Each structure stands twice: as structure tokens, then as C-alpha cells.
Amino acid sequence: MTHLDEELLQLKKEIIEMWKLVGLQLHKTQVALITFDKDLAREVMATEKRVNAMELKVDRDCENIFALFNPVAVDLRFVLAVLKINSNLERIGDIAEGLARFILIVENPFDDYLLEVTRTILMYEEANSILEDVLNAFENEDTKLARGVFKRDEYLDEINIQCNTVLVEYIKNNPDKTEQGLYILSAIRKLERVGDQCKNIAEEIIFYIEAKVLKHRGNITK
Template sequence: MTHLQSELKLLKTDIIEMWELVIEQLDKSLISLKTFDKDLTREVVSNEKRVNAYELKIDRDCENIFALFNPVAVDLRMVLATLKINSNLERIGDIAEGISKLITSEKEPFDQVLLECTRFQLMFEAAILIVNDALTAFDKEDTKLARTIFKKDELLDEINADAHQFITIYIKDHLDKTEQALNVLSIIRRLERVGDQGKNIAEEIIFYLEAKVLKHK
């Protein structure tokens, strides 16, 4: 194994560790919402510092590989893709932190009627699945799985598009829960962005493995 190959292997290990941490952040956010466990939300907020630390390290490592090894072909695409995926994962980490802060601000558990009418839990689970599938696609170098993410994101877009109408109807019948309903709408908007970040990652995986730039098509 060459020095470059060793560095690329370490880079892949680091990005996967960051990925797993971000998924854990989303998982804990969902659990805390269902159980109203504010200690868990505070843990998510605290762990965001670890996500940021990973981002900075991976950024530096990518820059060093460019400077020291001048990678070409698939190696170059791997580093470029990792650099962009790193940024997308950091944004997903920010979203998990933002969701947790909204949960912490609540004075009482979320109304199940509100969660059911907005298909909130389905959306949350679908968002986590997208990030999980993206990780598997990257680790296993599976572009077929990466392409399924575009279809999965359509569910998030659909739920997000319907949310405003459902929330408006809900508030009319539950004026005392207006703030909570608006927080749910805010979380739904954030989850839709998780799907967007997942699509970006899928495009980078396809670029890395197939040398195809989907954004330009």
C-alpha cells in the first residue's frame, strides 16, 4: 500500500466516523422528541462540537493530500467528494442541533394528534434512512443504492409541502398549542433540508465512483 493509499484509507475512516456520529445525533433527536427527554437533547447540542471538530480535521486532511500527493483520477475524485460530503454532514449536524434546541424549548410533550396529522415521525425516520443509506453507499461503493436516495427524498418533499396546510388547520382547533405547532413546522422544514443534503451526498458518491456530474444534467 502506497503512502497515498494509506492516507485515503484514513480519510475514509474519519468521514465514516463523522457520518455515524451525525446519524446518532439525528437518532437521539427523534428519541428525545418521542420521549420528551431533554437530557438527550442537551447531549445532542453538546456533541455538535465533536461534529465540528471532525469537519475541521477532514478539511485539513483533504488539503494536505492535495498538497503532498497531487492525486489524480479516482483518487482525486475521492478526495473532492469527501471534501463536499464533509460539508454536507456538518450541515446535517447543525440541523440535528437546531431540532434538539426546539425540543428543549417546549414546556410539555408534543401532541400526538399534531405529529400524526403532519406525518412527522414518518418524515423523521425517512430522513434518517436517507443519511444511513448514503453512508452504506459510500462505504460499499454502491452507486445503485446512492441513486435510490433521490426517490426517497420525494417523500420528504411531499410531507413538507403538505405541512403548512395541516398545521394551519391544527392551530385553528388548538389555539393553545400554536407555538408547539409552529415548532413542529420548523422541524419539518429542517428535515426537508436533511433530504437535500442527502441528495447532494448521493451526487458526490456517483461523481467519485462513476466520474459523472449529475448537477450539470
């Protein structure tokens, strides 16, 4: 294994570690929402600092590899992809922090019926599962799995669009729970953005492995 290979492997380990931490953050906010566990939400907010530190470390390591090794071809694409995936993961970390914040602000546990009709938990599970899929696609260089993410993201988009109608109806019938309804609306918007970030990550994985640029193309051509 060459010196550059060692550096690239180390970079891959670092980004995977960050990926798993971000996945755990998102999962913890789901648990905190269901169980209304404010301590767990606080833990997520505190751990966000670690995610940020990891982002800076990966940024710095990418910068060093560019400066010291002048990577080309697949090595260059790998470092470029990691640099962008790093930003996407950090944003998912921010989303998890934002979701945790809602749990701290709200005074009473979320209404189970509200969570059910808005399909919030389903959306959480789907977002977590997509994040896991892109991680597996990255680890195993599986572009087929990465491509599967585009379709799955559409499902999140669909839940997000439908939630407007559902929430209008819910708030009309439960005016005392308007605040909860609005927080859930924001949570769904955030989870929809997790899907978008995962879609961006999938594009980066395909760029790195197949040297194909899928950005700004319609879903059909992807």
C-alpha cells in the same frame, strides 16, 4: 498498499466515523422529541462540538492530501467528494442541533396527534434511513443505492409540502397549541433539508465512482 492508498483509507475511516456520529445525533433528537427528554437534547447540543471538530479534521486532511500527494483521476474525485460530503454532514449536524434546541425551548411534551398528522416521526425515520443509505452507498461504492436516494428525497419533499395545509387546520382547531405547531413546522423544514443534504451526498458519491456530474440536472436525467 501505497502511501497514498493508506492516506485515502484513513480519510475514508474518518468521514465514516463522522457520518455515524451525525446519524446518531439525528436519531437522538427523534428519541428526545418522542420522549420529551431534555437531557438527551442537551447531550445532542454538547456533542455538536465534536461534529465540528471532526469537520475541521477532515478538511485539514483533505488539504494535506491535495498539497502532498497531488491526487489525480479517481483519487482526486474521492478527495473532492469527501471534502463536499464533509460539509453536507456538518450541516446535518447543525440541523440536529437545531432540532434539539426546539425540545429545550418547548415547555410541554409535543402533542401526539400533532406529530401523527404532520407525519413528523415518519419523516424523521425516512431522513435517518436515507442518511444510512448514502453511508452504505459510500462505504460499498454502490451507485445504485445512491441513485435510490433521489426518489426517497421526493417523499420528504412531499411531506414537507403537505404539512402546511395540515398545520393550518391543526392550529385553527387548537389555538392553544400554536407554538408547538410552529416548532413542528420548523422541524419538518429542517428534516426536509436533511433529505437535500443526503441528495447532495449521493451526487458526490456518483461523481467519485462514475465520474458523472449530476448537479443541476433534472431528476429524469439522473
